[in-house]
Amino acid sequence: MEIRATTEQDREAFIATMHSAFGLFPGTTTADGGGAWWSAVELDRGLFAVADDGRPVGTAAAYSFELTLPGGDAVPVAGVTAVGVAPTHRRQGALTAMMRRQLSDIRERGEFLSVLLASEAVIYRRFGYGPATYTNKLTVQRHRADFAALRAAGADTGSVELLRSDDCQEILEEVYDRYRRAQPGALSRPHRWWELRAGQAPISPAPRHIVLHRDADGVPDGYASYALGELDRVNKTSTLTVDEVIALDDTVFTALARTVLGHDLIGQVVFKHVPARHPLRWQLADIRAGETGAEDDWLWVRLLDVPRALVERGWFADGELVLDVDDAFLGEHGRYLLTVRDGKAECVETDREPDLSLDVSDLGSIYLGGTTPSTLVRAGRIQAHHPRAAVVADDLFRTERPPHCLHWF
Numbered sequence: 001m002e003i004r005a006t007t008e009q010d011r012e013a014f015i016a017t018m019h020s021a022f023g024l025f026p027g028t029t030t031a032d033g034g035g036a037w038w039s040a041v042e043l044d045r046g047l048f049a050v051a052d053d054g055r056p057v058g059t060a061a062a063y064s065f066e067l068t069l070p071g072g073d074a075v076p077v078a079g080v081t082a083v084g085v086a087p088t089h090r091r092q093g094a095l096t097a098m099m100r101r102q103l104s105d106i107r108e109r110g111e112f113l114s115v116l117l118a119s120e121a122v123i124y125r126r127f128g129y130g131p132a133t134y135t136n137k138l139t140v141q142r143h144r145a146d147f148a149a150l151r152a153a154g155a156d157t158g159s160v161e162l163l164r165s166d167d168c169q170e171i172l173e174e175v176y177d178r179y180r181r182a183q184p185g186a187l188s189r190p191h192r193w194w195e196l197r198a199g200q201a202p203i204s205p206a207p208r209h210i211v212l213h214r215d216a217d218g219v220p221d222g223y224a225s226y227a228l229g230e231l232d233r234v235n236k237t238s239t240l241t242v243d244e245v246i247a248l249d250d251t252v253f254t255a256l257a258r259t260v261l262g263h264d265l266i267g268q269v270v271f272k273h274v275p276a277r278h279p280l281r282w283q284l285a286d287i288r289a290g291e292t293g294a295e296d297d298w299l300w301v302r303l304l305d306v307p308r309a310l311v312e313r314g315w316f317a318d319g320e321l322v323l324d325v326d327d328a329f330l331g332e333h334g335r336y337l338l339t340v341r342d343g344k345a346e347c348v349e350t351d352r353e354p355d356l357s358l359d360v361s362d363l364g365s366i367y368l369g370g371t372t373p374s375t376l377v378r379a380g381r382i383q384a385h386h387p388r389a390a391v392v393a394d395d396l397f398r399t400e401r402p403p404h405c406l407h408w409f
């Protein structure tokens, strides 16, 4: 099996090979009946696994995204995608060979983080990825969704307007871009995605209603994208499903939630993507009107340069920790002294006794602040060398708010 880089000339073969691995046909649209997500695949970052007879039997690619780190800096990352191996050639090491080549290519470009959404949770840990952000489905019963009298919620001085997604792509692109720069864990959506209508609603051509929020000066600062399901003839209600609420602050989120919850002929509103510990349920008079569904892992993170990654993110508590990090897939091992003062970290190699010993995939899990180190210590994934180590690590890795990513790729 040979691994080779793809070019734009390979697009048709790439799409066909990738689809056959997933058991799909290239004409298949996304679940929401929307866009051909693969149209935005960057084939100058693609790989083929080629069988001995010269036919491509495996694919992998990477998008060039930016990821917003805790503290607010956005850094270039590889968004690994379109990974598949034909059913005829599975379990012969094609994926392993592509992952090895891809990580080396990513490093060569100077990117120190790689991220992905995993189709199955058992595939990527062996390659150094760990689940790092989570997302929840929140279902709110509309007739029980009165808002409580809130002591300190900011008054909304803006306005809302109802639009169709086809008519406001440029506004959505701009608002999303402002939002993702301020949200740790969020990914950029390159202009090409909007141009090609690639991905899921509201980027895709699937019809969507948009509630657009504008601030007091008329500048758009948030939106909710939604569609209604089929009307139940007996109860005369249907489900309103919100693809995403993109809001520059909590007041805007609340204004958008109030609007969708005020929709008539609706039994319930399903918010598909709400960050962990989101305050919306706490704003309702009846906290049980909102039910949080299972927490899904979303973004998986892989560090390719441990000291650089630790220095580049922002920090919210001072402290010191020695981390002994094992990277079995790349055959690397390092012991680092992480020192944080006034929001900035220094990270240097050390031979001091470690506080924590961990795998690079578990460092990926705690890196953005979405998974607490103590959880992984209790799980037995991270080894704490003394009782205080997990407490210090929890304090140190804590972020201003939970990281959240809702970009699907």
Ligand SMILES: CC(=O)SCCNC(=O)CCNC(=O)[C@H](O)C(C)(C)COP(=O)(O)OP(=O)(O)OC[C@H]1O[C@@H](n2cnc3c(N)ncnc32)[C@H](O)[C@@H]1OP(=O)(O)O
Binding pocket: 021, 022, 080, 081, 082, 083, 084, 085, 086, 089, 090, 091, 092, 093, 094, 095, 096, 097, 116, 117, 118, 119, 120, 122, 123, 126
């Ligand atoms: C970011 C994304 O694009 S997510 C999409 C991933 N793709 C898919 O889900 C499409 C369907 N699946 C596939 O195409 C293939 O089964 C792949 C890509 C998941 C795996 O490709 P393969 O070439 O078979 O993997 P490879 O032979 O390198 O396997 C390496 C190891 O991972 C294990 N492994 C690979 N896939 C799986 C899986 N789905 N479940 C459990 N173990 C797996 C193998 O058993 C092997 O373990 P070992 O080293 O202990 O023997």
